[in-house]
Amino acid sequence: MSKPLIEVKNLVNRFGPHTVHDGLNLTIFEDEILGIVGGSGSGKSVLLRTMLGLRAPSSGEISVFGEDIAAQQTGNLSFCQHRWGVLFQGGALFSGLTVLENVMAPIVEHTRISKAFAAELAGLKLKMVGLNETAFHKFPAELSGGMVKRAGLARALANEPRIIFLDEPTAGLDPIGAADFDQLILYLREHLKITVVMISHDLDSLLTICDRLAVLVDRKVIVDRKDAILQHPHPWIREYFGGVRGRAALGAA
Amino acid sequence: MEQANNKQSTTDPLVEENHESSIESEYYRFAVGADSARFALRGDWTILSVARLEGIVDQLDIHRIPVNSIEFQCGGLQSFDLSGAWLLYRTAEQLRQQGFETSFSGFRAEHMRFIEDALNVEQAPVTEEVRPPLLVRLSLAYANTVASLLREVRNRYLWFVSISTSVVATIVNPRRFRWIATARHINDTGIQAIGIVALMAFLVAMVLGFQGQTQLARFGAQVFVIDLVSISILREMGGLLTAILVAGRSGSAFAAEIGVMKLNEEISAMETMGISPYDTLIIPRIAALLIALPLLTFIANIAGLLGTLAMATLTLDIPLNLCIERFLNLDPLAHFKVGMIKAPFFAIFIGMIGTYRGFFVERSADAVGRNTTRAVVESIFMVIAVDAVFSIIFTELGW
Numbered sequence: 001m002s003k004p005l006i007e008v009k010n011l012v013n014r015f016g017p018h019t020v021h022d023g024l025n026l027t028i029f030e031d032e033i034l035g036i037v038g039g040s041g042s043g044k045s046v047l048l049r050t051m052l053g054l055r056a057p058s059s060g061e062i063s064v065f066g067e068d069i070a071a072q073q074t075g076n077l078s079f080c081q082h083r084w085g086v087l088f089q090g091g092a093l094f095s096g097l098t099v100l101e102n103v104m105a106p107i108v109e110h111t112r113i114s115k116a117f118a119a120e121l122a123g124l125k126l127k128m129v130g131l132n133e134t135a136f137h138k139f140p141a142e143l144s145g146g147m148v149k150r151a152g153l154a155r156a157l158a159n160e161p162r163i164i165f166l167d168e169p170t171a172g173l174d175p176i177g178a179a180d181f182d183q184l185i186l187y188l189r190e191h192l193k194i195t196v197v198m199i200s201h202d203l204d205s206l207l208t209i210c211d212r213l214a215v216l217v218d219r220k221v222i223v224d225r226k227d228a229i230l231q232h233p234h235p236w237i238r239e240y241f242g243g244v245r246g247r248a249a250l251g252a253a
Numbered sequence: 254m255e256q257a258n259n260k261q262s263t264t265d266p267l268v269e270e271n272h273e274s275s276i277e278s279e280y281y282r283f284a285v286g287a288d289s290a291r292f293a294l295r296g297d298w299t300i301l302s303v304a305r306l307e308g309i310v311d312q313l314d315i316h317r318i319p320v321n322s323i324e325f326q327c328g329g330l331q332s333f334d335l336s337g338a339w340l341l342y343r344t345a346e347q348l349r350q351q352g353f354e355t356s357f358s359g360f361r362a363e364h365m366r367f368i369e370d371a372l373n374v375e376q377a378p379v380t381e382e383v384r385p386p387l388l389v390r391l392s393l394a395y396a397n398t399v400a401s402l403l404r405e406v407r408n409r410y411l412w413f414v415s416i417s418t419s420v421v422a423t424i425v426n427p428r429r430f431r432w433i434a435t436a437r438h439i440n441d442t443g444i445q446a447i448g449i450v451a452l453m454a455f456l457v458a459m460v461l462g463f464q465g466q467t468q469l470a471r472f473g474a475q476v477f478v479i480d481l482v483s484i485s486i487l488r489e490m491g492g493l494l495t496a497i498l499v500a501g502r503s504g505s506a507f508a509a510e511i512g513v514m515k516l517n518e519e520i521s522a523m524e525t526m527g528i529s530p531y532d533t534l535i536i537p538r539i540a541a542l543l544i545a546l547p548l549l550t551f552i553a554n555i556a557g558l559l560g561t562l563a564m565a566t567l568t569l570d571i572p573l574n575l576c577i578e579r580f581l582n583l584d585p586l587a588h589f590k591v592g593m594i595k596a597p598f599f600a601i602f603i604g605m606i607g608t609y610r611g612f613f614v615e616r617s618a619d620a621v622g623r624n625t626t627r628a629v630v631e632s633i634f635m636v637i638a639v640d641a642v643f644s645i646i647f648t649e650l651g652w
Contacts, residue, residue: 096619121336
């Protein structure tokens with residue numbers, strides 16, 4: 001197997017008396033697309049936020065690109081912040097900036113290139129995700145849901161990251177838009193050689209594009225290749241993929 | 254090696270005796286030969302290095318290159334990404350525009366992909382908006398201003414009609430009135446503000462007193478400082494300062510609270526459920542201010558009078574009974590009445606402006622900030638304007 005990019009070891013996350021993760025282990029390898037699934041409240045977002053250093057874990061180790069981010073007491077994650085990109089669920093575009101400026105923001109922050117060249121690079125990324133010039137100078141409030149996701153993805157890709165995190169990338173998109181978005185992610189993975197970690201409830205999208213699936217159950221994670229997970233005996237997993245929606249998606253896939 | 258049949262004059266510094274000169278850096282080696290130039294890429298051409306490569310065409314000093322074809326040799330590249338590919342494409346494009354022929358060689362397959370992608374999305378993206386001529390822009394801006402003014406007039410009209418309807422409906426059917434929400438807002442806008450209002454009035458009265466007494470002392474009329482300060486506090490300062498403080502405190506809070514609810518689509522949710530946002534959000538806030546502001550004004554008056562008293566007895570050594578006697582001779586109730594009449598009007602304006610500004614927030618985070626600022630500025634302005642109108646009325650009435 002290729003080399004690990006992110007390793008989570010014995011992660012414990014507690015909110016007061018409530019334990020969300022208890023000794024969770026997860027390794028994300030280079031060049032894979034890993035889907036994270038789990039019921040509501042199973043701690044998908046908490047896991048993502050912990051991996052991104054937005055939340056300090058109650059205990060455990062998280063190493064990103066070989067460095068332990070949980071140990072970075074000062075919260076100084078600059079060694080990895082230009083090597084990852086994140087697409088938040090609502091897009092999280094900066095509402096005071098135009099689409100183009102949104103994508104330029106991380107480039108200008110981490111490199112010392114001229115504004116004009118940064119704008120060219122940002123435009124390149126925006127075109128890659130399928131947005132054209134008419135959208136460049138719009139403000140996020142003027143965009144449709146699908147365009148917000150695309151612009152957010154372009155911003156996540158701005159600094160040529162080695163890994164991108166997608167939080168519910170297809171939520172709120174119509175099936176055609178969602179399928180297009182799946183293809184876009186596959187295209188980007190193939191062309192930019194990036195690792196993709198996505199949280200999703202969209203079974204179609206999980207089954208179409210993921211190499212491996214990580215299922216959050218019982219405060220731990222069960223992670224395996226897609227087909228192995230589908231055969232897994234755990235009752236929650238059987239129900240998740242075996243329900244009406246799951247069968248429909250499997251039939252289609 | 255290059256052939257020796259060099260047609261260029263040998264004075265050109267780039268063409269030296271071995272018929273080849275070169276520029277080297279961490280990222281490339283640029284060698285000029287007799288009939289072609291070779292640009293050998295090396296190292297990392299990635300987003301992290303493009304900053305140092307951006308002005309590459311200038312570094313090459315192209316006007317002194319004696320040949321007109323340049324070959325990009327890409328075999329030595331270590332790592333490469335889309336940004337690096339774009340830079341390379343752009344560099345080649347710039348050189349082509351200067352009349353050079355460019356060619357590429359030695360790409361590794363995984364690097365070639367990036368170039369293909371850069372070319373697929375192709376041609377420099379438009380970075381500047383096409384700006385119409387000044388006159389057009391000016392008239393567009395003017396039209397926009399007029400349009401937004403008209404929109405604002407319309408909004409205010411609708412707003413006023415909705416509120417009036419809601420008020421009438423509440424009076425007809427008092428069960429619509431939200432007591433609990435109103436009580437919460439009385440707490441937030443009134444009870445929470447008591448301390449700051451009292452302290453402010455007390456201090457302002459003392460400051461007024463000190464300033465007044467230095468002037469009055471010149472006429473030996475120091476004792477009139479009691480009249481001066483207590484009348485100003487009761488008639489003007491108590492009510493005005495309280496209203497300004499509440500406008501800053503609660504007007505902004507109303508605009509921000511309702512603005513965020515609007516962004517969060519809570520107001521749309523209410524409307525779809527048939528819950529009137531006017532009943533639940535607007536009326537309770539205005540009602541709360543109608544109750545809280547007069548009470549706060551009353552408290553400010555008391556604190557101001559105490560400040561006057563403290564100043565007069567402690568620093569001017571005017572005996573307490575003399576102070577009280579002078580004060581009672583002023584017909585304080587008449588002045589008190591003049592000050593208090595204004596308070597409900599201030600409350601209505603502050604409440605209406607704050608909630609209106611929140612209600613008409615558009616979809617963006619800075620709109621909340623802008624509307625909050627406007628709420629405060631407009632309500633303070635209206636408080637002062639209303640106060641001025643009342644001064645004229647009271648003067649005419651001889652109160």
